[in-house]
Amino acid sequence: MHILLVEDDESLYNLYSTEFDLNGHTVAWHKVGTGVVDRIKEEKPDVVLLDIMLPEKTGLEVLKDIKANPDVNKIPVIMLTNFGTQDNVHEAIENGADDFIMKHNVVPSEIVEKVESIVNG
């Protein structure tokens, strides 16, 4: 599986990419909220992990861009959220996000399991 991780925290990228790699998957990293749709077209990921708090553009705005573009809107999007952003989670689900992960509540292996279960049905 190929994953596009849209996340500005380098430590989280290091951890997630290590765990995905050890489970036979590949991760492309995009650090900002701008240019995500173009990056999806380029990478053709099986799933997008999208942080809500991003520089330049919020994850919710990016989600709307993805869902409004017929070239990329079938790709599952899982939102990564922080403690205390539950309101944003509801808005994300209403705007077409497939699921969400509270990133500081889980270890990367649990993220891999969740992503595999969503993508593989």
Next chain:
Amino acid sequence: MDSDNKTKEEFISLMVHELRAPLSIIHSSADILKRHKDDLSDSKRDQLLEEIKVASEGMLDIVNDLLDTSKISSGRFEVTKEASDIRDIVRGQISLFTNIAETSGHTFKLDVSDKVPQIVMLDKERIAHVLGNLISNAIKFSESGEILIEVVPFDGYIKVSVKDHGVGIEESKQIELFHKFKQVSKPVDSNQKGTGLGLVVAKGIVELHGGDIGVISQKDEGSTFWFTLPLD
């Protein structure tokens, strides 16, 4: 809820978040190291250990700031003055932050007046902490550019100032900066974390030396944080 309690609740929520993020990094790194101990390359293992080290240092800084803030509030905070050269402290801090500054596109300019005495009585470690906090903030709250550090004599005091070209601070918010439970601006890089306690501790340290601390700033036009220390 009264405004004091609301402020305290927001502060506790901020602290929980600031501690939870690095704790999660430590937990996740340790989990990967344990479960994949036979599969990880040496470089990957080193990277995970470095993540644990950096995250735990960040947590330690927060806990130390909380402890210092508590001691300052209760009057139990102490400084130990000794004969010191402020130039050594300033150069030491610039050297400490040079790599971080280069990574974020900042440069340092140091301007020390010849009239600043060689020896001043101060707590070297604590004053280095104050200056380190101001330099760290200048990096966090400006995209890039020069950070000017000046040391000049000032009416029976020496005045140390750190000037950046960053986001600046609205006048109405400047007074809140040196008080507990406030971080009035968001760092330019959202990876940069902040509890807002650093300036509270800095104020406590400078005041125990008999000096003062403040800021001159305008929104979007950068900030100059300064502190003074008495010469006698």
